[in-house]
Structures are given as structure tokens and as C-alpha cells.
Amino acid sequence: MNNADLVRRDLNAVWHPCTQMKDHETLPLIPFKRGKGVWLEDFENNQYIDAVSSWWVNLFGHANPRINAAIREQTETLEHAMLAGFTHEPVINLSERLIEVTPDGLNKCFYADNGSSAIEAALKMSYHYWKNHGKPGKKNFVNLGNSYHGETLGALALGDVGLYKATYQPLLMEVFTAPSPDAFNREEGESWEDYAIRQFEHMERILAEHHDEICAVVVEPLVQCAGNMRMHHAIFHTMLRKACDKYDVHLIADEIAVGFGRTGTLFACEQSGISPDFMCLSKGLTAGYLPLSIVMTTNDVYDAFYDDYETLKAFLHSHSYTGNPIGCAVALSTLDIFRDDNVIERNKALAQCMGDSVAHLADHPHVGDIRQHGMTLAIELVKDKATKTPFPFQERRGIRVYQHSITREALLRPLGNVIYFMPPYVITESQIQHLAQVATEGIDKATRD
Numbered sequence: 001m002n003n004a005d006l007v008r009r010d011l012n013a014v015w016h017p018c019t020q021m022k023d024h025e026t027l028p029l030i031p032f033k034r035g036k037g038v039w040l041e042d043f044e045n046n047q048y049i050d051a052v053s054s055w056w057v058n059l060f061g062h063a064n065p066r067i068n069a070a071i072r073e074q075t076e077t078l079e080h081a082m083l084a085g086f087t088h089e090p091v092i093n094l095s096e097r098l099i100e101v102t103p104d105g106l107n108k109c110f111y112a113d114n115g116s117s118a119i120e121a122a123l124k125m126s127y128h129y130w131k132n133h134g135k136p137g138k139k140n141f142v143n144l145g146n147s148y149h150g151e152t153l154g155a156l157a158l159g160d161v162g163l164y165k166a167t168y169q170p171l172l173m174e175v176f177t178a179p180s181p182d183a184f185n186r187e188e189g190e191s192w193e194d195y196a197i198r199q200f201e202h203m204e205r206i207l208a209e210h211h212d213e214i215c216a217v218v219v220e221p222l223v224q225c226a227g228n229m230r231m232h233h234a235i236f237h238t239m240l241r242k243a244c245d246k247y248d249v250h251l252i253a254d255e256i257a258v259g260f261g262r263t264g265t266l267f268a269c270e271q272s273g274i275s276p277d278f279m280c281l282s283k284g285l286t287a288g289y290l291p292l293s294i295v296m297t298t299n300d301v302y303d304a305f306y307d308d309y310e311t312l313k314a315f316l317h318s319h320s321y322t323g324n325p326i327g328c329a330v331a332l333s334t335l336d337i338f339r340d341d342n343v344i345e346r347n348k349a350l351a352q353c354m355g356d357s358v359a360h361l362a363d364h365p366h367v368g369d370i371r372q373h374g375m376t377l378a379i380e381l382v383k384d385k386a387t388k389t390p391f392p393f394q395e396r397r398g399i400r401v402y403q404h405s406i407t408r409e410a411l412l413r414p415l416g417n418v419i420y421f422m423p424p425y426v427i428t429e430s431q432i433q434h435l436a437q438v439a440t441e442g443i444d445k446a447t448r449d
């Protein structure tokens with residue numbers, strides 16, 4: 001078996017996600033043979049550091065022995081059973097543990113099997129809550145500019161990344177969009193915090209004017225990951241929580257990407273000192289192993305659906321693999337590792353190392369911004385540093401950095417012209433130094449002409 005044979009067979013049979021397949025006439029597709037820790041290995045013994053955690057899912061390395069053991073044990077006991085009318089220990093244990101570690105007030109767990117599905121469920125629940133409370137006129141949502149919440153039609157409607165959304169616009173429900181607190185757009189000399197406070201005025205105005213027709217505001221706290229890893233100050237969500245209470249509007253926190261330690265705390269909401277009405281979890285929930293997602297919500301929301309059957313107030317929503325026991329066992333093992341290995345505390349040194357390792361790039365003539373929240377760090381390439389004018393997207397500068405990285409044992413898969421590190425937490429400081437070295441070389445090459 002070699003790379004070329006597998007690539008030929010793949011390109012005959014597989015349609016890849018989020019890919020212009022014609023790119024593979026020039027960009028190599030890399031078949032992986034195995035993974036171990038931060039490393040992925042192809043069929044010709046080339047190794048690559050998985051610097052982006054395989055699209056932000058992997059937390060504790062590939063083929064993690066503890067998680068592997070948890071899966072083996074669960075498959076020997078109960079692989080799956082339906083969760084309507086029946087239950088099992090993994091789903092009970094996981095729900096109890098999550099209620100313990102998430103912000104106060106999130107007391108019920110509803111299961112789905114991927115991030116987009118969790119968003120869809122939260123949107124339906126919020127609308128249905130208001131309807132059950134005799135307010136069917138509340139049927140719109142508010143999002144932030146540059147947001148991303150998934151690819152299914154409801155989740156796509158809540159997003160604002162044109163690259164994914166524009167084509168399908170005629171199929172999507174309309175939403176109110178408040179401009180993002182994205183600190184990249186702040187004025188010269190303005191702090192992240194001041195900018196977030198200033199941007200909040202637009203949100204406040206939308207809520208003040210339209211709260212009678214609004215069910216919920218949906219946000220990605222601290223980092224808009226698919227929106228080019230743009231970041232903002234936590235105060236925005238502290239203010240948003242207050243405004244949502246004032247105007248009787250739900251707050252839905254999409255922690256699908258930022259949850260499980262990516263921003264330095266176990267959940268990003270902690271940094272704003274808030275508890276949302278709904279929190280959507282997926283990705284790191286299963287440490288990169290299996291599709292599972294959860295909508296956590298409050299007893300107040302739960303109670304709005306709790307009534308005699310014939311009132312038809314129940315939330316009649318399900319997915320075939322709801323609450324899959326193997327997925328739940330993996331998630332429990334993930335929470336065990338966080339606790340036993342003191343991961344959040346230990347990550348502080350790694351985050352510091354990540355920041356230090358690329359600090360020299362601040363002076364690079366084509367680096368417009370270096371930003372970081374905990375274990376997520378992004379470097380934005382620009383054509384003109386003074387004006388932050390972007391490179392035209394057609395030049396695909398980010399991909400050039402990627403092409404360099406694969407010759408140097410690293411997978412630095414960009415988002416447009418943004419290079420980022422979001423590594424598994426088992427990465428070492430010397431591996432971080434290596435990523436920084438490769439990123440520096442790649443950025444030099446990619447911006448030379």
C-alpha cells in the first residue's frame with residue numbers, strides 16, 4: 001500500500017467535505033495510516049503534527065490509550081440502545097458530570113449527534129419554549145456578524161460566513177445580525193474591551209426594538225473559529241446576559257468549538273461569569289473520537305415542556321443515535337482525563353509557550369495580527385500591514401503556508417489567510433517551537449512575492 005494508490009482509489013469514490021475537488025489535481029491528498037499522540041502518519045512513513053486537532057476535535061492525542069480502553073469496555077457491554085423510553089449508565093453518568101462542571105443553572109442534557117444538530121435542537125427548543133408560554137410571536141433569532149454555527153439549513157441561517165452561506169441564502173430563514181465584537185476591527189489604540197462595549201450598542205438596539213419577536217441570541221463566546229479565528233473580549237457576553245434577561249430573550253452559547261479548554265477555561269462562558277439558557281457542546285466533548293453533541297439547558301426551559309401528553313407541549317425531536325453509549329463512555333473518559341491530569345492548569349504553560357513562540361512574527365511585514373485566547377492562537381496574513389488590507393482571496397496565501405508545512409512534519413491547515421495553532425493538549429513545548437519555526441518559514445515563503 002502506498003500513498004499514490006490510495007489517492008487514486010479515493011478520488012474515484014470519495015467526495016470530500018468543504019473541498020473544491022479539482023484542487024486535488026495540484027494539492028496532494030494525504031492518506032493516513034495511523035495516528036499516535038500529536039502525530040498523524042501516512043503510508044510512506046511521513047509524520048505530521050496535527051496542529052489543528054483534526055478540525056478542532058482532538059484533545060488528548062490520537063489513539064489515546066485511556067480512551068481506547070473506555071471504548072473497548074463499552075462495546076463489550078452495550079453498544080447502543082434507543083434513548084426514548086430507555087436509558088443506560090453512560091448517558092446518566094455523563095449528564096450528571098456535565099451538570100457539575102458547566103456553569104450553574106444548566107441542569108438538563110438533551111442529546112444529538114453532531115454540532116449542527118445541537119444548534120437545530122436549541123433553536124427549536126427556544127422557539128417552542130416561548131410558544132408554550134403563550135408567545136408564538138417570538139420566532140426570530142439574532143446572530144453576530146462573522147458567526148458560524150454549522151451547515152444544516154437552520155444552523156447555516158444562523159451563521160454569517162458568506163463563503164458557506166451566500167449560495168444557499170434563498171433557502172434560509174432570515175435573522176437579525178448584530179455586528180461582531182471582533183477585536184481585529186477595533187480602532188488604533190482602542191482596547192479589546194472598549195471595542196466590545198462599543199459594539200454591544202448595536203446588539204442592545206436590536207433587542208430593544210425587536211424583543212417581542214425574538215426567541216434567542218446565538219453566540220460563539222470569545223472565538224469565532226470558522227470565522228477566521230477572530231476573537232473578542234469576554235465583557236460582550238456579560239453585557240449580553242444582562243440584556244437577554246432584561247428583554248426576555250434566551251441566550252444560546254455555541255461552545256461546540258471553544259468548549260473543553262480551547263480558550264483556557266473549561267468553558268468559554270466562565271470568562272464572562274455567565275450562564276446561558278442553552279449551551280451547545282460537541283467536538284471536544286468526545287476528544288476527537290466519535291460524533292456526539294449535547295444541548296444543555298435550564299430547569300426553567302425543561303419545565304415549559306413538562307405537562308400532560310395531550311397538551312402536546314413535549315419536545316418531539318430525536319436522532320437515531322441519540323445518546324449513543326459508546327460516545328457517552330468516551331465523553332466520560334474525556335472528563336476523567338481533564339480531572340485526573342489537571343489539564344486546564346497544565347495548559348497554562350503550553351498557552352504561554354504558544355504565545356512566546358510566535359511573538360517575533362509581530363514585526364513581520366505581512367502579519368497583520370497575532371491573537372490568542374488560551375490554547376487557540378491565530379496569525380493573520382495581510383497584504384498591507386498599516387491598513388490591514390487583506391491579500392485577495394484568489395491568491396490563496398494560507399494554502400501556500402500549508403504546502404510548506406507538510407514538507408516539515410506539520411499540518412498547518414489555514415482558514416483563508418489565517419494560520420492557527422489549536423493543538424491537542426498532549427503537545428510538548430519543543431513541538432510547539434517546531435510549529436512556530438515551520439509557520440515562520442511558511443509565512444516568509446507565502447508572502448514573498
Ligand SMILES: *Cc1c(COP(=O)(O)O)cnc(C)c1O
Pocket residue numbers: 114115116117119148149150151220225226254255256257258282283
Ligand atoms: C463545528 C461547529 C459547528 C457545527 O458542528 P458539526 O459537528 O460540524 O455539525 C457549530 N458551531 C461551531 C462554533 C462549530 O465550530
